[in-house]
Amino acid sequence: MGISPNRLRRRIALGCEGSANKLGIGVIAHEDGGEAVVLSNVRHTFVSPPGTGFLPKDTARHHRAFFVRVAKQALADARVSVADVDCVCYTRGPGMGGPLSSVAIAARTLALLWGKELVGVNHCVGHIEMGRAITGAENPVVLYVSGGNTQVIAYAEQRYRIFGEALDIAVGNCLDRFARTLEISNDPAPGYNIEQLAKKGGRVLLDLPYTVKGMDCSFSGILARADELAALMKAGGVGPDGEPITAADLCFSLQETIFAMLVEITERAMAHVGSKQALIVGGVGCNERLQEMMGGMAAERGGSVYATDERFCIDNGIMIAHAGLLAYETGFRTPLEDSTCTQRFRTDEVFVKWRR
Structure with a gap:
């Protein structure tokens, strides 16, 4: 994966991840030839004191506090405008309830403000598709x-x-x-x-x-x-x-x-x-x-x-953007009334329509 600014972009997605203590927002482009190109991958982590873990309410508060600035940075790094974005993708689950809800609401807000379609993504499938894209592993x-x-x-x-x-x-x-x-x-x-x-x-x-x-x-x-x-x-x-x-x-x-x-x-x-x-x-x-x-x-x-x-194995927004865009290109959409999130979302529940 690399940046190829001179190639014609087919689709562009913004992905929002916040299932645990990492808030990640990334922008990806799928070229006409099928190549996936990372345009930006911004992440901000909630770090708790030594000897403690991160509580859902504190992590959710962190994600709400930093979402706007991370989203702005992702768009700026990608050098794209809102008009260039085809869809907004977000982590539907699995994960921690509070953080998931915070980012889902923020992604839904962006979709409404920008007039874009929304795509809910399975966190686990996001990891798999990102790994396949980056490494070139076939099956x-x-x-x-x-x-x-x-x-x-x-x-x-x-x-x-x-x-x-x-x-x-x-x-x-x-x-x-x-x-x-x-x-x-x-x-x-x-x-x-x-x-x-x-x-x-x-x-x-x-x-x-x-x-x-x-x-x-x-x-x-x-x-x-x-x-x-x-x-x-x-x-x-x-x-x-x-x-x-x-x-x-x-x-x-x-x-x-x-x-x-x-x-x-x-x-x-x-x-x-x-x-x-x-x-x-x-x-x-x-x-x-x-x-x-x-x-x-x-x-x-x-x-x-x-x-x-x-950059890609730790939770990040670009993996949600990539998996979401793969689904979007096969016709998948998440209606606003169904744009919920869940702490339990099994990997094998997802119909992987983009693979044969």
């Missing part, structure tokens, strides 16, 4: 890992079919909550700071529950045990090698265990559908260790792994 098995979702997905018969998922908390939520236990910074993101601490570990792999049930994973037991070990560390406890447990040891052990579980279920899905491509999407997909472990597995199968950087 991969998708590992979708974020703060609110953990799914292994493959496409079949115009649906994204869920092969496995988290039975309790999402992998990103597990990492975020452990960051609270350690009281490390949430800036730029708790998972990122755990990753940096993990890079300093590797001295010892602490024993944590490894819970894979068929194609599904469970992370709550791992988190509970990691919390116990963190309390032991604070009390001066030692690891199996007799050395004091460190925060780096805990982060390293947590990452290695949960990522091994994710690699296992992804490999099993690849074997089942006969695919040699794996695509990692979602905020946790930025993690270099996860990409490395997935890459090793894919290489052993004679395949390859695809992933994006933080």
